[in-house]
Amino acid sequence: MSSESTLRIVWIYPDLLSTYGDRGNMLILARRAAMRGIPVEAYEIRSDQPMPSSADIYLIGGGEDGPQALAAQRLIADGGLHRAVNQGAAVLAICAGYQLFGHSFFAKGTKCPGLGLLDLHSDRGETRAVGELRGDIDPRLGLPPLTGFENHGGRTHLGPGVSPLARVTAGIGNDSQTEGAWHGKILGSYSHGPALARNPAIADLLLRWAIGADSLSPVDDTWADRLRGERLAAAGA
Amino acid sequence: MPLRAKVATSVSKTAAALSRAAGRGDGSVIGGWIGLKIDPELLNHLAGGRAIALISGTNGKTTTTRLATAALEVMGRVATNSFGANMPTGHTSALAKAGSTPFAVLEVDEHYLARVIDATEPRVVALLNLSRDQLDRAKEVSMMAQMWRDALANHPDVRVVANADDPMVVWAAGDSAHVTWFSAGQRWHDDSFVCPQSGHPIERANGDWWCVGCPLRRPQAQWRVEDEGVVDPRGDWHLVKLQLPGTVNLGNAATALAVAAEFGVRPIEALPRLSNVASVAGRYAQVDRDGRNVRLLLAKNPASWLEAFDMAEQAPTLLSVNARDPDGLDTSWLYDVDFSPLRDRPVLITGDRAYDLAVRLEVNAVPFRHVRTFDEAIQAVPSGRLEVIANYTAFQDIRAELDRVL
Ligand SMILES: [Zn+2]
Numbered sequence: 226m227s228s229e230s231t232l233r234i235v236w237i238y239p240d241l242l243s244t245y246g247d248r249g250n251m252l253i254l255a256r257r258a259a260m261r262g263i264p265v266e267a268y269e270i271r272s273d274q275p276m277p278s279s280a281d282i283y284l285i286g287g288g289e290d291g292p293q294a295l296a297a298q299r300l301i302a303d304g305g306l307h308r309a310v311n312q313g314a315a316v317l318a319i320c321a322g323y324q325l326f327g328h329s330f331f332a333k334g335t336k337c338p339g340l341g342l343l344d345l346h347s348d349r350g351e352t353r354a355v356g357e358l359r360g361d362i363d364p365r366l367g368l369p370p371l372t373g374f375e376n377h378g379g380r381t382h383l384g385p386g387v388s389p390l391a392r393v394t395a396g397i398g399n400d401s402q403t404e405g406a407w408h409g410k411i412l413g414s415y416s417h418g419p420a421l422a423r424n425p426a427i428a429d430l431l432l433r434w435a436i437g438a439d440s441l442s443p444v445d446d447t448w449a450d451r452l453r454g455e456r457l458a459a460a461g462a
Numbered sequence: 463m464p465l466r467a468k469v470a471t472s473v474s475k476t477a478a479a480l481s482r483a484a485g486r487g488d489g490s491v492i493g494g495w496i497g498l499k500i501d502p503e504l505l506n507h508l509a510g511g512r513a514i515a516l517i518s519g520t521n522g523k524t525t526t527t528r529l530a531t532a533a534l535e536v537m538g539r540v541a542t543n544s545f546g547a548n549m550p551t552g553h554t555s556a557l558a559k560a561g562s563t564p565f566a567v568l569e570v571d572e573h574y575l576a577r578v579i580d581a582t583e584p585r586v587v588a589l590l591n592l593s594r595d596q597l598d599r600a601k602e603v604s605m606m607a608q609m610w611r612d613a614l615a616n617h618p619d620v621r622v623v624a625n626a627d628d629p630m631v632v633w634a635a636g637d638s639a640h641v642t643w644f645s646a647g648q649r650w651h652d653d654s655f656v657c658p659q660s661g662h663p664i665e666r667a668n669g670d671w672w673c674v675g676c677p678l679r680r681p682q683a684q685w686r687v688e689d690e691g692v693v694d695p696r697g698d699w700h701l702v703k704l705q706l707p708g709t710v711n712l713g714n715a716a717t718a719l720a721v722a723a724e725f726g727v728r729p730i731e732a733l734p735r736l737s738n739v740a741s742v743a744g745r746y747a748q749v750d751r752d753g754r755n756v757r758l759l760l761a762k763n764p765a766s767w768l769e770a771f772d773m774a775e776q777a778p779t780l781l782s783v784n785a786r787d788p789d790g791l792d793t794s795w796l797y798d799v800d801f802s803p804l805r806d807r808p809v810l811i812t813g814d815r816a817y818d819l820a821v822r823l824e825v826n827a828v829p830f831r832h833v834r835t836f837d838e839a840i841q842a843v844p845s846g847r848l849e850v851i852a853n854y855t856a857f858q859d860i861r862a863e864l865d866r867v868l
Contacts, residue, residue, distance in 0.1 A: 235623070241656075244594075245792070245794040245795075246794035246796060246797030247797070248797050248798065249796075249822075249825070252797065252825050252826075253825055256824075256825055262655030273663060289602055295661075355791075362479045374791070374792050374794065376792065416512055416792065418797065420795075422797070422818070422822070422825075446823050448817060448824060452817035452818060452820070452821050455817055
């Protein structure tokens with residue numbers, strides 16, 4: 226890939242894991258980097274291509290059971306994503322992509338091995354979680370509340386090696402108590418699809434991690450703030 | 463018709479009339495619902511003795527049904543569910559209301575196709591396309607294709623008219639004994655990257671497509687769109703003059719001609735009737751107001767948004783998005799649509815979920831202005847054309863607002 230100063234974003238397997246506008250996260254990261262004058266290259270890596278290990282930010286999205294299990298198999302066999310994480314790449318993993326970062330998950334009724342990059346495992350809940358999701362993000366991350374739309378049948382159980390991304394104030398998330406997980410520079414969330422559209426501060430956190438900056442110049446978030454206000458209010462609680 | 467069915471038909475008609483009188487819609491659902499309660503086999507009885515075409519798919523089925531009905535009227539009276547009530551209750555009402563007709567063309571919700579084939583034993587089934595629609599509750603696209611495939615396997619005599627450009631449709635129809643293929647183009651590819659038969663990637667080039675891992679590939683189309691017309695199976699080109707906009711509707715016209723041909727209607731007979739169709743359940747309708755010519759385009763899922771951008775003229779455009787129950791509660795699909803075709807025109811946004819739209823348009827670098835009402839939008843644009851693109855309930859809201867004033 227290209228020069229050292231360029232920020233490289235990889236969208237993992239859009240041919241398998243792209244059910245709910247997941248492309249939005251890549252578009253939003255690229256735009257917010259460009260607004261700060263950071264040159265960006267975005268790559269969509271299909272499941273029949275080798276996974277590069279030298280990018281700065283990796284995105285993985287939601288999907289159905291079959292593609293989820295296939296994606297996990299291929300990522301384990303490929304090894305590129307593991308190398309990237311070990312080298313300190315930042316990751317945003319959503320829904321099915323979040324589950325497969327753990328030790329195991331359930332797809333089509335069978336327990337499947339995950340990547341083991343987050344200390345958690347997932348199984349099926351008794352009901353499907355569908356609707357507005359809201360939570361207070363771990364104060365150590367210094368971010369405003371999480372807002373999202375969730376649509377998943379899974380429940381996720383966190384081990385001691387990860388922290389919850391947020392405490393749930395509306396919706397289900399992992400288990401009605403906590404939502405998502407973070408460890409190092411990996412973030413996982415059930416806030417599905419274009420999660421960064423409603424949470425630009427998370428996009429900026431990923432950018433800061435990737436370029437090693439404590440802060441970024443502010444950008445005009447008038448419309449994003451209006452959207453956040455509306456959705457946080459709609460979630461109630 | 464057995465007595466029970468006769469009673470049910472009569473009650474169904476009465477209920478529909480009562481419902482209309484009470485101002486509760488056109489009665490096409492409630493009448494059918496009561497009729498089916500009295501006689502669960504009512505749809506089967508009402509279908510008996512008619513030559514029927516069913517039209518199904520994610521997009522274009524209301525318009526194609528309207529056009530196929532117009533084409534088939536060359537042959538005689540045609541019963542149809544013209545109000546978009548496309549589940550068995552709606553079919554029951556439509557057939558009961560029409561009385562006895564030699565023909566029927568019915569739009570069928572894709573989830574109900576198997577049931578309606580069983581009940582009506584159609585002569586022709588047209589399969590338009592399959593793509594994602596209402597993500598928070600729809601079945602996976604490939605599951606829908608499987609359901610269609612199974613339904614057709616149970617009815618080997620049905621003549622299928624199917625879209626050669628959509629791999630999901632080709633797979634669903636491919637084992638049928640009598641398939642006529644049409645090509646109307648496919649603008650939306652995101653739901654058919656993976657072969658439904660083998661799971662391998664699907665490659666595309668120059669309008670052709672093929673699976674890299676199995677024999678599934680695009681069949682030769684007998685009917686296709688070319689320039690401003692349609693080429694029939696004999697290779698004859700026919701100019702198609704429609705009042706409905708866009709190449710999408712040219713494709714719908716090709717499909718309607720292919721369906722009508724299965725009943726013996728020749729394109730040359732059908733074409734004048736297609737050009738008489740001005741609007742379809744309020745869609746494409748043009749309304750003049752305060753010197754503005756407002757045209758309404760319905761877009762209910764990512765594929766149909768792309769089609770609407772193709773139909774809309776280079777004129778000020780109002781986008782309206784809601785996320786109420788009939789729309790699906792989730793707005794994530796906004797990121798599956800590329801809004802950049804709107805960059806060089808004035809764009810206005812409104813609707814319950816205008817803020818989602820605002821953030822989406824920023825990402826696409828499309829300038830816009832937010833308006834709170836349809837009236838404000840009218841005042842914000844110069845005289846001339848205003849294109850309105852709205853999803854389902856937003857479309858109904860705007861129609862209601864226009865009706866109130868007129
Ligand atoms: Zn194949």
